[in-house]
Amino acid sequence: MLDVAQSAGVSVATVSAVVNSSAPVSPELRSRIEMAIEQIGYKRNTIARSLKIGTTRTIGLIVADITNPFFTDVVSVIQDVLHRAGYAVMLCCNDEDTRLQDEQIDLLLDRMVDGLIIAPAGEDAHLSRILASTKTPTVLIDRLCDGVESDAVVLDNRRAVHDATAYMLNLGHRRIGYISGSLATSTGRERLAGYRAALDAEAIVFEENLVQIGNFREKDAYKAAMQLLIRADRPTAIFSANNLMVIGVMKAIRDIGLRCPEEISVVSFDDFPWADVFQPHLTTIAQPVQAIGEQAAQLLIDRLSGKEVEAPRRLMLQGRLIIRDSCRPVPIVTTRTTA
Amino acid sequence: MLDVAQSAGVSVATVSAVVNSSAPVSPELRSRIEMAIEQIGYKRNTIARSLKIGTTRTIGLIVADITNPFFTDVVSVIQDVLHRAGYAVMLCCNDEDTRLQDEQIDLLLDRMVDGLIIAPAGEDAHLSRILASTKTPTVLIDRLCDGVESDAVVLDNRRAVHDATAYMLNLGHRRIGYISGSLATSTGRERLAGYRAALDAEAIVFEENLVQIGNFREKDAYKAAMQLLIRADRPTAIFSANNLMVIGVMKAIRDIGLRCPEEISVVSFDDFPWADVFQPHLTTIAQPVQAIGEQAAQLLIDRLSGKEVEAPRRLMLQGRLIIRDSCRPVPIVTTRTTA
DNA sequence: AACCTTATTCGAAACGTTTAGAATATGTCA
DNA sequence: TGACATATTCTAAACGTTTCGAATAAGGTT
Numbered sequence: 001m002l003d004v005a006q007s008a009g010v011s012v013a014t015v016s017a018v019v020n021s022s023a024p025v026s027p028e029l030r031s032r033i034e035m036a037i038e039q040i041g042y043k044r045n046t047i048a049r050s051l052k053i054g055t056t057r058t059i060g061l062i063v064a065d066i067t068n069p070f071f072t073d074v075v076s077v078i079q080d081v082l083h084r085a086g087y088a089v090m091l092c093c094n095d096e097d098t099r100l101q102d103e104q105i106d107l108l109l110d111r112m113v114d115g116l117i118i119a120p121a122g123e124d125a126h127l128s129r130i131l132a133s134t135k136t137p138t139v140l141i142d143r144l145c146d147g148v149e150s151d152a153v154v155l156d157n158r159r160a161v162h163d164a165t166a167y168m169l170n171l172g173h174r175r176i177g178y179i180s181g182s183l184a185t186s187t188g189r190e191r192l193a194g195y196r197a198a199l200d201a202e203a204i205v206f207e208e209n210l211v212q213i214g215n216f217r218e219k220d221a222y223k224a225a226m227q228l229l230i231r232a233d234r235p236t237a238i239f240s241a242n243n244l245m246v247i248g249v250m251k252a253i254r255d256i257g258l259r260c261p262e263e264i265s266v267v268s269f270d271d272f273p274w275a276d277v278f279q280p281h282l283t284t285i286a287q288p289v290q291a292i293g294e295q296a297a298q299l300l301i302d303r304l305s306g307k308e309v310e311a312p313r314r315l316m317l318q319g320r321l322i323i324r325d326s327c328r329p330v331p332i333v334t335t336r337t338t339a
Numbered sequence: 340m341l342d343v344a345q346s347a348g349v350s351v352a353t354v355s356a357v358v359n360s361s362a363p364v365s366p367e368l369r370s371r372i373e374m375a376i377e378q379i380g381y382k383r384n385t386i387a388r389s390l391k392i393g394t395t396r397t398i399g400l401i402v403a404d405i406t407n408p409f410f411t412d413v414v415s416v417i418q419d420v421l422h423r424a425g426y427a428v429m430l431c432c433n434d435e436d437t438r439l440q441d442e443q444i445d446l447l448l449d450r451m452v453d454g455l456i457i458a459p460a461g462e463d464a465h466l467s468r469i470l471a472s473t474k475t476p477t478v479l480i481d482r483l484c485d486g487v488e489s490d491a492v493v494l495d496n497r498r499a500v501h502d503a504t505a506y507m508l509n510l511g512h513r514r515i516g517y518i519s520g521s522l523a524t525s526t527g528r529e530r531l532a533g534y535r536a537a538l539d540a541e542a543i544v545f546e547e548n549l550v551q552i553g554n555f556r557e558k559d560a561y562k563a564a565m566q567l568l569i570r571a572d573r574p575t576a577i578f579s580a581n582n583l584m585v586i587g588v589m590k591a592i593r594d595i596g597l598r599c600p601e602e603i604s605v606v607s608f609d610d611f612p613w614a615d616v617f618q619p620h621l622t623t624i625a626q627p628v629q630a631i632g633e634q635a636a637q638l639l640i641d642r643l644s645g646k647e648v649e650a651p652r653r654l655m656l657q658g659r660l661i662i663r664d665s666c667r668p669v670p671i672v673t674t675r676t677t678a
Numbered sequence: 679a680a681c682c683t684t685a686t687t688c689g690a691a692a693c694g695t696t697t698a699g700a701a702t703a704t705g706t707c708a
Numbered sequence: 709t710g711a712c713a714t715a716t717t718c719t720a721a722a723c724g725t726t727t728c729g730a731a732t733a734a735g736g737t738t
Contacts, residue, residue, distance in 0.1 A: 001694065011718045016696060023697090026716065046449045047395070048694035051386045051723050058429075058450070066411050066418075076405055079432060083439075088446050090397075091430040093418060100422075107427050110385045111397070218612065250616040273557065277589040279618035340724065350688045355726060362727090365686065387724035390693050681738085688731070693724105701718070708711090 001042065008036040019044055050112065058088045059300065060108030062101065064121040065216070066093035068244055070270050070287060071119065074141065077293030078117060085301050087114070094121055096182070096216065102126040109134060115300045120145050122184040137303035141296045144186040151299045153292055153315040157187055160285045160319035161194030161239065162201075164267050167283075167321060168237045169202050172330035173265060177228040177235035179245050181216040188216075191241045191269065210235060214245040221248030229256045229264075236264060236330045243270035246282065265327040269319075281324035288317050340381065347375040358383055389451065397427045398639065399447030401440060403460040404555070405432035407583055409609050409626060410458065413480065416632030417456060424640050426453070433460055435521070435555065441465040448473060454639045459484050461523040476642035480635045483525040490638045492631055492654040496526055499624045499658035500533030500578065501540075503606050506622075506660060507576045508541050511669035512604060516567040516574035517550040518560050518584050527555075530580045530608065549574060553584040560587030568595045568603075575603060575669045582609035585621065604666040608658075620663035627656050 001019075005012045010029055017023040018033045025033075036042075050056045059082060063071045071093075079089050090108060094100035101121045108116065109130070116138040120127060123145045131138055131148045140152040168176055178195050181188035192211065199206050212228055214221030221240065228235055229252055238253075240246035246268035250260065258264050260280050271286035295315050340358075344351045349368055356362040357372045364372075375381075389395045398421060402410045410432075418428050429447060433439035440460045447455060448469070455477040459466060462484045470477055470487045479491040507515055517534050520527035531550065538545050551567060553560030560579065567574055568591055577592075579585035585607035589599065597603050599619050610625035634654050 012695080013697080013718060013720095014716090017717090020696085024716070029717085043449065045390075045451070045694050047386060047390045047451050048723090049696075051384075051390050051694080051725085052696045054723075056386070066405075066415055067408075069406075069408070072405050072411055076432065076434075079405075088429065088450065089431075090427065092427075093415065095415075110382065111427065112384070112386050247613045247616065250613070254616055274586045274589070274617075277586065277593055278613075351725080352688055352690095352727080353686090356687085359726085363686070368687085384724050387693090388726075390695085390724080391726045393693075679738105681736100683736075684734085686731100686733080689729095691728090692726085696722085698721090699719090701716105703716075704714080706711100706713080708709100 001044065003040055004033065004036045004042050007040060008032045054112075055114055056112050057086060058090060058111070058113050059115040059117065060104075060111075060113040061089050061091045061117045062104055062108070063091070063093050063119045064096045064101075065244075066091070068216075068242070069272065070243055070289065071142075073289040074293040074296070077290055078297045081294055081297040082301070085297075096121045098122040098124045098127070098184075102130075105130055109136060115139075115304055117141060117296055117300060119143055120185070122182060123147075123186075137300060139296050139299045139303075141292060142187060146186075149312050151303065151313050153295045153299065153317065154186070155287055155292070156316050156318050157190035158194040158197065160321070161191045161241070161269065162198045163319075163321050164239060164269075164283075164285055165195050165198035166201070167323070168239070168265065168267060168327060169198060169204070171237075171265065171327055173235075173237040174204060174330070175207075175210065175233065175235040175237075177225070177238040178211040179214040179221050179224050179228075179238060179240045179249055180211055181214065181241045181245070183213070185216075188241065195239065214241070214248065216242050216244060218244045218248040218251075221245030222252050223248075225249040225252035226256075229253065229258070234264075237327065238264065238266050240266065240268040243268060243272065243284075246270075261326045261328040265330075267327060271322060275322075276324055280326045283324045283326045284322050285319045286322050287319055291317055340383065342379055343372065343375045343381050346379060347371045393451075395451050395453055396425060397429060397450070397452050398454040398456065399443075399450075399452040400428050400430045400456045401443050401447070402430070402432050402458045403435045403440075404583075405430070407555075407581070408611065409582055409628065410481075412628040413632040413635070416629055417636045420633055420636040421640070424636075435460045437461045437463045437466070437523075441469075444469055448475060454478075454643055456480060456635055456639060458482055459524070461521065462486075462525075476639060478635050478638045478642075480631060481526060485525075488651050490642065490652050492634045492638065492656065493525070494626055494631070495655050495657050496529035497533040497536065499660070500530045500580070500608065501537045502533075502658075502660050503578060503608075503622075503624055504534050504537035505540070506662070507578070507604065507606060507666060508537060508543070510576075510604065510666055512574075512576040513543060513669070514546075514549065514572065514574040514576075516564070516577040518553040518563050518567075518577060518579045518588055519550055520553065520555040520580045520584070522552070524555075527580065534578065553580070553587065555581050555583060557583045557587040557590075560584030561591050562587075564588040564591035565595075568592065568597070573603075576666065577603065577605050579605065579607040582607060582611065582623075585609075600665045600667040604669075606666060610661060614661075615663055619665045622663045622665045623661050624658045625661050626658050630656055 001015050005015045017025050018030050092104040098121050119142040128147045138150045180192050212224035214224040240249045260266050267283045269285045271284045275282045340354050344354045356364050357369050421428050431443040437460050458481040467486045477489045519531050551563035553563040579588045599605050606622045608624045610623045614621045
């Protein structure tokens with residue numbers, strides 16, 4: 001900028017004024033400066049600018065798993081609306097590792113992001129402490145975090161799996177296996193609560209050993225499903241608490257030699273774009289990814305643009321059960337296992 | 340930092356020395372300073388630091404589509420190794436939009452990233468110009484870019500689809516539909532070249548109208564596949580040049596009322612984690628995503644750590660044809676359509 | 679005791695911007 | 709013509725670090 005100023009024979013202040021159009025400058029100087037900029041190929045140094053004005057126009061986005069289509073979908077729309085609002089985004093993913101997550105938060109705060117959107121891998125002390133103490137506006141998505149009072153947009157997980165479970169019960173299933181996500185997450189707990197509530201509503205006793213932890217991951221879910229399937233009194237249906245895990249569940253079903261839906265029914269949280277083209281057509285709970293992303297971004301933008309700092313806002317959206325073809329009424333001849 | 344210095348009764352230079360352990364400082368002062376840091380809750384300002392030392396330890400990562408599992412897989416490993424090397428990454432995606440891509444490059448360069456990894460959406464003038472002029476080390480992945488001389492790691496696309504096509508020819512298919520990616524990308528062109536080469540090798544004449552452009556997207560691929568399928572002399576097999584597009588192809592097949600693989604065979608570029616559990620089990624070309632990510636990151640790290648700036652390095656990795664169950668020998672009774 | 683080393687610590691100048699307020703020029707009006 | 713308002717431009721002080729070279733202190737050597 002100094003070079004430009006000298007080349008155009010003006011002061012740096014004037015150059016700054018035209019670059020930011022922050023102050024009136026005469027047409028003559030303006031054009032001289034613009035020419036100099038063009039000729040020198042000047043690009044303003046955003047670092048120096050940030051240092052001075054104390055804002056980076058960058059927001060940090062942390063998600064647990066970028067390999068999960070649900071997250072990539074919402075990340076995609078978040079990026080889109082944030083970009084439109086003039087923000088860059090730094091995306092970090094931590095493979096559900098809370099230690100890594102803590103590092104990433106520090107790193108982003110370090111780099112002075114203006115805001116943070118987080119889908120927490122889990123609720124550890126560090127996260128709560130940081131979020132409580134930082135002045136950086138933060139919005140939580142997908143998962144809540146105990147003791148953290150901040151804006152958030154989440155799904156009505158309890159209701160969604162309640163509906164799905166009720167659907168299976170309605171089909172006559174009584175032994176429904178449940179592959180759970182990590183109970184260190186609010187989604188893990190809420191979804192399980194929905195399952196129990198649905199059971200309760202039908203006065204069916206909850207069996208501890210029908211729920212296995214799959215940690216939201218395919219590999220773990222495979223093992224978890226295996227536990228359920230090798231038993232003599234195996235369930236007639238399985239619910240998977242997210243998209244990655246249902247892959248593991250289906251692999252276990254295949255390896256055991258069962259056919260879905262003829263011999264075992266399956267419902268999964270999260271929809272797939274290909275769910276109605278590959279067999280079996282999975283019955284799923286679809287999340288409103290577009291809305292989640294848009295609202296999260298909007299919440300943050302509102303804070304950033306200095307609207308009055310009201311109390312934290314919590315948005316709760318509804319999921320939608322999409323019935324396809326991975327569930328069948330419970331077969332009459334289950335007596336084989338009961339006998 | 341000034342606060343810390345005053346609180347500990349030393350100069351800022353000394354504080355800086357202990358924060359960076361860049362100079363020897365007596366145990367006594369060190370502990371006094373550390374206490375002050377702890378007590379004040381001091382965090383060093385990375386922006387100011389970057390301004391001074393001219394390095395951000397951040398690298399920019401641009402991919403065309405974060406919704407594509409192939410990209411997310413390699414992004415995931417790139418982030419992993421870069422993080423381990425002490426770099427943060429800013430991830431941008433542009434939905435295959437070159438205009439947006441240009442903006443993103445400017446934005447990242449603006450923010451003074453130390454390096455760039457790009458999977459180019461397409462080859463426009465701006466990209467080439469920027470990459471040619473910038474001093475920022477850059478590595479291209481997945482796709483090359485005409486006239487850009489930089490490090491790159493790509494797949495041997497031509498060979499991979501040559502093999503896949505040969506496999507289909509071997510099964511007796513003579514009319515093989517080809518759903519192409521955008522020919523503005525090197526992958527789009529190379530893959531098509533592989534198809535033609537395989538045809539040539541068997542002395543089968545290339546039919547222009549068997550190839551339809553799907554732009555690497557599901558929606559476009561659906562339309563493209565429809566074009567192929569509504570014809571009287573429809574192909575007996577279809578090759579899809581990437582993962583997203585094969586979803587569209589399968590939807591078209593379903594909507595036309597055809598069964599795969601009984602009535603039409605399908606092979607796709609890019610593997611899916613669920614490919615061998617949902618029906619039909621897709622025959623695919625798997626890319627070595629782990630290796631691609633690792634090598635790309637390593638290439639960049641090498642440059643960044645000031646190894647001699649040799650000529651640009653081009654790494655070319657091999658794909659692997661995974662034969663499952665979406666291809667069958669061409670049925671004898673195709674005469675129905677030929678008659 | 680004077681001098682030289684060596685080890686610590688400090689002062690101050692960068693890095694490239696932004697921005698208040700001072701300075702200058704221009705035009706208006708009594 | 710002098711005073712004043714207005715419009716434009718400039719000077720210089722930040723922003724929070726890093727880092728070079730100078731200053732100081734302490735210990736060794738002759």
